[in-house]
Amino acid sequence: MPVGFAPRSVAWMITQKMKYALKALLVLGDAAAGPAPEPLTIEAVAKRSATPKRFLEQILLELRNAGMVSSIRGRSGGYVLTRKPEEVPIAALLRLIDGPIAPLQCLSQGAYQRCEDCTDEAACRIRKVFAEVYWSYLILIESLTLADLLASDDVARRVTAD
Amino acid sequence: MPVGFAPRSVAWMITQKMKYALKALLVLGDAAAGPAPEPLTIEAVAKRSATPKRFLEQILLELRNAGMVSSIRGRSGGYVLTRKPEEVPIAALLRLIDGPIAPLQCLSQGAYQRCEDCTDEAACRIRKVFAEVYWSYLILIESLTLADLLASDDVARRVTAD
DNA sequence: AGGAATCTCGACCTTGCCTGTCGGGTTTGC
């Protein structure tokens, strides 16, 4: 079930962890949409999303700390979506799991950091060009929410994967 | 001069190597635009772009193997741009240095790979949603060339950085 | 009260990439 080591073959690629997180949210989202909105156990989510259980455990914890899901402890515990899917932005998820989205540190809002060897940021041509592309891209991705994922009218409503 | 280890703080971020490559091409592009189109030595490029020399060596080698620059060996050797800047696509550079651009392997044209645990790709909601964002993004970045970088009418025409 | 099913938390491990460095070889100009 574990994906082993599928070398990310580099930048721009979403991490495996992020894919697991998305799949987990899809499972929870589907469940919430059903008739019986009961909490799902980690085990159940792991099974339905083909995710290593112990790893998923960690991921759900992070999602909970970020307020995206809620947990119920004890005997008949489990996880539920806290917010409505439209209120779970994919961009926030990306930042949470995979870190800053910007192609350059010096373009990141939340994780800004001046580039060590850059003497004049305003005049940096690299920054300038990537900024334009980045802003356009950001608009696209900032508008995505879990609801878009869930809706995505698919033939078979599969969680399968990535 | 070396940037040490500036932890990429993760996916989506361009690598340091890519930044060096861009800076090197900027230096060569600027030189080519000047009056005396002489080849620049690795040393010269390293100095003007604040790049560790031995590392730059490797990078220029890769650029040469990809046909983006040409090298002249021997005593008064060096590097020159092989093509006109408009014919050096940034996307190709990204793929060369940083690997595939797609957010998921299963969306990559050149480096396609089925996701291990995906039973039905056509029905995968994750793939579907990211595909849309990706295609839009791809159009943006595929249209970028070195000429855009060079042009980027800057105040001071700095190569500084990233 | 006791046990079982859950979630919670922190530590640990392995693999491979990123960012360079180094030593030596080959070409060419003077």
Next chain:
DNA sequence: GCAAACCCGACAGGCAAGGTCGAGATTCCT
């Protein structure tokens, strides 16, 4: 022939990605 270039392969330190594990804390059920 010497020196200034490029060429090429090996290697090393640090850290993130992708998991695994053991033990603790809660809650439900009987």
